Amino acid sequence: MAEMNAAQLLELVNSRRVGEDGNERVRAITARIVGDLFRTIDEFDVKPEEFWAAVKWLTRLGQADMIGLITAGLGFDRLLDIREDEADLAAARAAGTARAIEGPLYVPGAPLSRNEVRLDTGNEDKGTPFVMEGQVLGTDGQPVPHAVVDVWHCNEFGRYSHFDPSQPEYNLRRRIETDELGRYRFRSFLPPGYAIPPDSPVSELFDLLSRHGNRPAHIHFLVSGEGKRALTTQVNIPGDTYLDDDFAFATRDGLVVELEQAESAAGYESLGMSAPFTRIRFDFRLQDAANEREALAASRYETAHG
Ligand code: MBD
Ligand code: FE
Numbered sequence: 211m212a213e214m215n216a217a218q219l220l221e222l223v224n225s226r227r228v229g230e231d232g233n234e235r236v237r238a239i240t241a242r243i244v245g246d247l248f249r250t251i252d253e254f255d256v257k258p259e260e261f262w263a264a265v266k267w268l269t270r271l272g273q274a275d276m277i278g279l280i281t282a283g284l285g286f287d288r289l290l291d292i293r294e295d296e297a298d299l300a301a302a303r304a305a306g307t308a309r310a311i312e313g314p315l316y317v318p319g320a321p322l323s324r325n326e327v328r329l330d331t332g333n334e335d336k337g338t339p340f341v342m343e344g345q346v347l348g349t350d351g352q353p354v355p356h357a358v359v360d361v362w363h364c365n366e367f368g369r370y371s372h373f374d375p376s377q378p379e380y381n382l383r384r385r386i387e388t389d390e391l392g393r394y395r396f397r398s399f400l401p402p403g404y405a406i407p408p409d410s411p412v413s414e415l416f417d418l419l420s421r422h423g424n425r426p427a428h429i430h431f432l433v434s435g436e437g438k439r440a441l442t443t444q445v446n447i448p449g450d451t452y453l454d455d456d457f458a459f460a461t462r463d464g465l466v467v468e469l470e471q472a473e474s475a476a477g478y479e480s481l482g483m484s485a486p487f488t489r490i491r492f493d494f495r496l497q498d499a500a501n502e503r504e505a506l507a508a509s510r511y512e513t514a515h516g
Contacts, residue, residue, distance in 0.1 A: 220248050271411040275373075278314025278511075279412045282458040283423065287311040291460075298497075305349040306495040310444040311460045312510050313430065315370040320360060320383040327384045328481060329361060329398035336366040336399045340469070340488040341481055343395030346388050346435055347495050353392030354496060357435030358507055360385045363401040363428070388435070397481040400447055400469075400488070403427045406457065416457075423457045426450035431494070434507035438496035442510065445492060467492055 214222065224241035251261065271277055281287055291309050298304040321327075330336065346357035362383040364370050371381035382401075386394045406412045406423030416423050427447040434440040446453060446466045453461055467490045475483040499505035506513060 216248060216252065220245055267411055267414070274411055276314075276410060276412050279406060280415070282311060282313055282460070283406070283412065283416065283421075285459050287313070288459040303497055303500075306439075306497045307433075307441055307443055307493075308462045308464055309442055310462055310465060311458060312432070312442045313444075313458065313460070315364075315373055316362065316430065316432070316509050316511075317372045317380070317383060318509060318512070320362070320380050320385050322358070322385040322387060324387050325389045325393065326395045326481060327386050327397075329363075329382055329384050329396050332378060332381065333365065333399060337402070338400045338488055339397060339483070340400055340490055341395055341397050341472070341478060341483060342429070342467075342490040342492060343393070344491050344493040345392040346394065346433055347392055347493055348438065349495055349497055351495075353388075353390075354435035354438055355388060355390045355392055357388040357392055357394075357433060357438070357494075357496075358385050359388065359394045359396075359494070360432040360434075360507065361396060362430045363398065364404055366399070366402065368402050368404045392435075395481070397483065398429075401427055401429065403450055403452055421457070422455075424452045425456050425458055426452035426461060428461075432507055432509075433494045433496060434505065435496060437499055437505065439499045439504045440507045441494060441496050443494075445490075 223244055224237075227237075250256070271280060288311060291311055294309065295304065330339070346354040346359065348354060360383075362370070365374070365377060365382060369377070371377035371379065371383060382398070384396065386396055388394045404425040406416065413423060427450045428444045429447075430442075430444050432440065432442050444460060444465060446461050448466050448469065453466065470489045470491070471486050472478070472483075472489040473486050475485040475487060478487070503513070
C-alpha cells in the first residue's frame with residue numbers, strides 16, 4: 211500500500227483528509243499548486259539538490275522579510291491591480307484616479323497633521339525641495355472634506371524608514387487631513403528611485419533571471435475619505451530612466467506628475483519655501499465606497515483576511 215508512483219502520490223496528497231472540516235477553497239487551491247509543482251519538477255527533471263536549494267532560498271527570503279519584494283518583482287502585485295481594474299470595468303465603476311500597488315513598505319499610523327505638513331522634517335538639504343498640493347475629490351468633482359492623505363517615500367539613498375533601522379521612526383511618512391475643500395499640501399524633497407538590496411535573497415534570484423531591481427522615483431499614497439473607496443496609488447516623478455522599465459511593473463499613465471516652477475513663495479511660508487520652488491499639482495479622485503470595508507484606510511496586507 212505504501213508503494214506508489216508520482217501520480218498516485220499526488221492523488222493521495224490532495225485527497226487525504228480526516229473529516230469534512232477544513233476549507234474547500236484552500237483545499238482546491240493547494241491541490242492545484244502542489245500539482246503544478248509536481249509537474250514542474252517532473253518536466254524540468256529537478257534534482258534533489260536543486261529542490262533543497264530552492265527551499266533554503268525561500269526560508270532565507272522569509273527570514274529577510276522580503277517575500278513582498280518578490281511578489282512585486284514577479285508581477286503579482288500588478289496582476290491583482292489589473293484584476294481589480296477589470297472587475298471595476300465590468301461593474302461600470304472604473305473611474306477616478308488609477309490605483310497603483312501598495313508595495314511591501316507601507317507602515318500604518320504615521321503622524322497626522324491638518325491641511326499641510328513638512329514630510330522632510332529632519333531631512334533638510336537631502337534633495338530638490340518641492341511642494342505637492344491639490345484636492346481630494348469624488349468622481350463627481352465634489353471636494354471630500356477631512357479626507358486623509360497618507361504619504362510615504364524613500365530617503366535620499368532609496369531606503370524606507372522602519373525597514374531601514376538607521377532612520378528615525380516614521381521618517382518620510384505622514385498623514386494629512388484635508389480642509390473643508392478637500393485640500394492638502396506637503397513639502398518634501400524629490401526622492402530617488404529604489405533598488406532592491408544587493409546581496410539579498412531577492413538580488414540572488416534577479417541575478418539568475420538577468421533582471422535589474424530598479425524602480426523609478428515615486429511617492430506612495432493611501433487616500434481615504436468619508437463614504438469613499440480608499441485608494442492606494444503612487445505618483446512618478448518625470449524623467450526617470452526606469453519610468454517604463456519598473457522592476458515592479460507598477461507605473462501607470464496619468465500618474466506621472468508634472469514639475470512646475472512656482473515663481474513666488476507667497477502663501478507657502480509655513481512650509482519654509484523661498485521663491486522660486488518646484489511644485490506638483492495633483493488631485494485625487496475617489497470612487498464612492500460600495501460598502502464599509504472599501505472605505506477602510508488600511509494596508510491591503512491587513513485587510514486581506516478581514
Ligand atoms: C518599493 O519602493 C516599492 O514601492 C515596491 C512596490 C517594491 C519595492 C520597493
Ligand atoms: Fe516604493
